Amino acid sequence: MAATEKSSLLNRYRLYKLRRILAKINALASHYKDLSDEELKAETNRFKQRLAAGETLDAILPEAFATIREANRRILGMFPFDVQVLGGIVLHQGKIAEMRTGEGKTLTATMPLYLNALTGKGAILVTVNDYLAKRDAEEMKPVYEFLGLSVGVGVFDEDEDPSTEVKKAVYDSDIVYSTSTALGFDYLTDNLVGDQNSKFLRPFNYVIVDEVDAVLLDMAQTPLIISGSPRVPSNFYQVADLFVQTLKEDEEYKYKKDDKVVYLTDKGADYAQTFFEIDDLYSEASRELYRQIMLALRAHKLYKKDYDYVVVDDEVKLLDNRTGRVLEGTRMQSGIHQAIETKEGVKNTKETRATASVTYQSLFNMFPKISGMTGTGKTAEDELIDTYQLEVVVIPTNRPVQRIDYPDKVYTTLPEKLYATIEEVKSIHATGQPILLISGTVEVAEIYSRMLLQEGIAHNLLTAKNAAKEVQIVKEAGQIGNVTVATPMAARGTDIKLGDNVDDLGGLAVIGTERLQNRRQDLQVMGRAGRQGAPGRSQFFVSLEDELLLTNGPSWAKTYFEKRSQTKHKYYGQELTKGRFKRAVNHAQAISEDKEVSARANTVQLGESLDVQRNLIYQLRDKVMFNDIPVRRYIDTIFEEEIERVARDMRTKNRHDLRRYILDNYAYHFVEMPSSVDTQKPETVKNLLWHLYQSEKDKKEAFLFSVKQIYEFYCLSILKAIDEAWVEEVDHLQQLKGIVNTRPIGQRNNIVEYNMESYDIYQYMGEDVKHMVVRNVMLSTLNKDKDGHLSIYYV
16 A cells, blocks of 8 residues: 555544544534523633543543634634634644645634643644734634633734733733744743743643644754854954855865855865965864854855845845745854855844754754644654654645646746746736746746836735735735735735635636745645635746756756757747656655755754753753752852862962962952962862852851842852853854764764764863852852842852
8 A cells, every 4th residue: 555545544544533523512512502601601610620620631622622612603703614623623632733725723723722721831822923923812812811711922023122020921821822933032031041030931831833844844944042242253254255255166165065065175275275374274273264264165155145045234134945034033153144244245243152042843842742733744744753743634625625736837948937937927917817926035036026027017026025015915916917926935824815706717826936845835835826615726837947956856857958958949948748857856856855854854963962951951040040959058069079170180280370270269369378288188279278168158148148148149159150151052062063064074973973072062061160150159249239139240
């Protein structure tokens, strides 16, 4: 039996089991319809009482779903269809519901959110952008409030600076609507606070991820990073950029496009030594110069304008090249962002250290129960199961799909495809049928826009450069005679409403100007047409010159292209109709998908070490803040271990070295070394340092007086040390990732080497924490104002 047949059979079995639960919910519909508003509202408290008495969520699911289903009808005038209820059950079960575009996922989510919020532990819905989070929360809030549940929104306007109290109120709500980015940054921020009163997150419980494949797969290769203190600015950016522009490919540097790797050859290194008049490019003295050369080389070869980033208002902004959306607030680390700014001739921003980082895989795997919704999850089910243990259940549409998906039209060269696509647009446009023209990049979308202007066809252009108009442009895209040119950002999130009489014209026509990097993206584009049983059509235009084919196509296709691309031949402009060309397109897309899966797996593996370290550090911070460990005894232990280390190290040093250590770490005004102290006798060193510690400890505890203030002082001294060391650790690990990614060139396992080196770095960090705790306790200055408020100044 073929894999697809097995998958279909398994899905039918899953649906069979779901429909048995659906039948119970439907059987209760008339009962809840007859209840008064007050009786319906009272169901929430009754469910909570039953849960408190030991019943499970599964046991009360039929009644709870029937309750909110009826509430949706009364408050919103929308009674969820059976297929929406099926989707809601799947979401409650911690799986992914694949539901076609326009099937009402927003309403579907109300049922599992309500059910899981009844536990009092919170339920979160994460969507792809701020607009959708705010819109969905606003539309659904009256239903939840009718049933006695609170709703919070975890995204804020740019000019808002929410306080801890505001954020705490949001996350204490029964149901929270947010975005993956906002949730991730809130998680990192919550674990950087200095005291327990500043924490605002409660333990994660249940989450629904809208557009789950986009968030958990496509966006998961870019970790969320909070940046902190700036690095010392480098003065090599300009000269390194100039240098790499003089290099010769294959001779002085190698560029492996498929692996996205670029590096200097031996000849290139020799040339660099001549160019910069240095003896050894790889010496410690030239370390920063070499780093800047490699950053400039990567900026020029690995990052493409209008594909990986755009330049808007003299600023480099990163793009999600799968959707064309700007990744607001996201910057590349380790200096690559500044190298791209130099390449583009815009003002250089400060290179900052990464103070905290988390991948989406790590973030969402922290939830005891995770589920998701998407229109295109089945093709990636194996990866979703491997990474998140998430099965995909395909929910049937409420009405039969009428959209016609035409076969791809394949051409030899890009110009042939461009003209063929425009002719198709002109033909369809003449009928008045609305058209959505989707291009893979900003650059290609702008080319089509210019060609349409030359043809006199009015249209809207939607790319990252005018994303502020997205909602309005998408809203108008389904009106008679409208043409919309867009990147795939128009293919997700907001529904395209068809204008009057558009059904009679055949619905929305979606034209893809190239096959995208994976089949899921193609399906997303196609899914913009034919929603809720409406008519529609889709078709892709492809050339052998497309990036997808050039990078991943079979060798014979590249040879064919080279022969037919030199001059206009007698077949110029004709479609390539033989089956082997369509198979070549599918082959190229399959290769691209495999690379994406491999890259995401690499991200997961590289992130595992950081995950372990982050969890240990955050747990330690919480234990200190919540007094789960005896802080005063913990400080004593740190001093004992640090004093033991110093006494051991001093065996190879003299009294002057010991005095210097004390001045730098114990006491600024240490005047005279006791004659009894001998660095060759560790006990004498230990006795001296312990005496200094006890003396300073007694003095500060006497000044602080209250147990509470003594605890606060020690707590802050430890947290400050942990945070400073952790900032260095995260930054080192970010740098290390960039270094080890070139190791496979030398037949070395980059994952193994990364894990080994990150472990060593972590061990050093532990020693750094102890050292900084000692300095914080010994060299800090304490002050109290007239009201007794404590101020602590650390060196």
